[in-house]
Amino acid sequence: MDDCGAPVPLRDASTVLLLRDGRAGLEVFLQRRVAGMAFAGGMTVFPGGGVDPADGELAIGWSGPDVGWWAEQFGVTASRAQALVCAAVRETFEECGVLLAGPTADLVVADTGDYQQARRRLERRELSLAEFLVQHDLVLRADLLRPWANWITPVGEQRRYDTRFFVAGVPPGQHADGLTTEAADVGWRRPADALADWSAGVSILLPPTWSQLRLLAGYPDLATVLAAEPAIEPVEPELDVDGDVVTVYFDGQDEYYAAGVHPWTTR
Template sequence: MFDALNRSAADPEGRPPRPSATIVVVRESPAGPEVLLLRRAERGDHNSGAWVFPGGLVDAGDAGCATCCDGVGEATANERLGVPRGGIDYYVAAVRECFEECGLLFARDASGAMVREDVVAGLDGYRAPLHRGETSLPELCRAQGLALALDALAYYAHWVTPLGMPKRFDTRFFVAEAPAGQAAMHDAAETVEHRWLRPADVLADRAAFRMLTPTLTTLELIARHPTAAGFLAWARALREVPTIQPRLGTGQQGRRPVTPDEPAWAEIGRLDPHGHGVACYDIQTGVPVRLSPHLIRVTAGNGSVMTGPGTNTYLVGGGPRNEWAVIDPGPSSAAHVQAVLAAAPGPIRQILVTHTHTDHSPATVALKAATQATVMGRVALHPMWQDPSFSPDRVLEGGERIAVDDGVTLRAIHTPGHASNHICYLLEEEKTLFTGDHVMQLSTVVINPPDGDMRAYIASLRELSTGEDLDWLAPGHGFLMARPRQAMEAIIAHRLRREAKVVEAMRRLGPSTVEQLLPAVYDDVPPRLHPVAMRSLQAHLLKLRDDAAAVEREAVWSLA
């Protein structure tokens, strides 16, 4: 009931989103790529007054265009869009909407040349009848001897409107270079203004342009390319176009769509499968969040560069006896301890600690005094950066199964690397792994020798990613994370790429100190974070030494 990641795109009433197509028209300029944006007329709906790309619904008349299309056939369109039939209709709809709304026509004449500006100007009288459904694009093509130049379009994105919206669309996005010599002109009905704009300029002045999420995301994507041709080439090279379906959430910015690249997206789908927009996309400190019948999260108000939005404390339990365990009591904060006690629906019997860094375990003392719960965990091998107050009643070795309540079982998994005493806990009945700092959301953890060990960290990640059947990760900082194996494999890949940069820096610079290697290895990290990055760099060097790939003599490192 809580896992909605694989639900269909239909809303709770079973209404499927309406097929639609959008075309992003780009052109070159001396200052970089420009895009054609249209401002919608005020109609009292959610996109009134918004700046958009040309686009709209796939009409029944679009299906009759197969015989007047050039460059892309039905089978090719179906394969490209991943649909069993009707793929070419989306291409045709994009061309038709572009012609209706801004007067640009992607078509070829009998000679195979793109239609000239004077020809398109002579077709202007078709635009309004097309919009009203009084004629169709096939009729226009047959009357004028034209073929739609569908191969001018590159398919690059697929957006589905969030559940819970009054109007929902299943929209395929295409990009095409503006037809040479043709001049755009808005239709003064659906759209009231048009402008050619550089994406970077629009993004720098967002307050002046009301935009929907897909428009904004597309502009950000184009802005990464120095030329329009570069963006087109990128779009044509895509082998797979994933479906992007935002989810409605609430938070400091009000009720809005949350995209799949945002941290809260997976959790919102789990908590609000029908799209009512009631789940929060912000981490709220001190506010209990019921993640499942057996799981509650309370976040401490200790947010920082190192702790993200704050440290998560999890309450696990709620079986027939309504008994609970706490995972990671958090920092020494009376307010946080009170928030955890208030969130517990029943007695707290166990306190489990993932590791003893000072944002995770110091509240153990106060929580134990209030509950008399049994404290479990491990003591670190090295005292630096550790919580000296932590004293477990039961030392866990890894592999122990802890019965919190009937049907609520935690299994301890020793995962050294970030810290020598790091333990992850698996809620077996829900396949949810509490990762502490072993896996973090949106960032990689600091590996700080001597207690931190990069070699052990990567080995622990590999064992977890291949040896456990997991559905969810519950990190020490951030929201629930779906696709655990993918998340851990991404961390391993990132660490190995960083290791490769260490090797390349030593090869290029020759024998070097850690201070000399740091700016070369972490040139993609802001200098203000270099003191923290220094710790992980030392951990990488020690791993290379243990792998017999590097040597250190009198604080100078070189390749073995």
């Protein structure tokens, strides 16, 4: 709620479950956010962030399912769908150094080292994704992304996001890193191991992150994840505040509260 008691308006956001096949199975890239951040500070999360107005710019090369297909998958307008996909590509590059784009519709950048200055400018909002792609004659590879889930921050939080989750594999030759001001630590983890860290108190997971890790733990490899066609149904948990006790109600809550750490520092 805001200071007047009205629900805080929702802001569109995109989150990417960045995946690879490791020696022991499927691995996902995770970040522990800087503790002092306004939203999810200190939490272990997937890369992602809010949609910027510039993410909806139209003058870019685009490869893969068109915006109409993405709009249908996520239940939004075509303009919002484009902004969500562009935000997913931009945030993945800003936060991980992984660029889902290439010089042609069927190629992808193999080494992002030449684009590090642009990456910093994107992070500082001195450059839009569209400007970056046009300047470097790159095509956005929407075909490297798959729609995965939709979670909405519950009413009662001070910051609320309507977040679309995507899955994507790391392109050959590229490497995810932690060169972002938003992450205190990064790394690849098997989903089951990330859940074990949370149960042991090593990390802190919000319900959406925990839920997606549980889903990923059931997949043996990247190909199986990319071949999945999950139904994208909006999930909006309910928030209950009783004094200092904050409870989030959602499908799977009993298991979530049975084993894990749940300090609600986002409030």
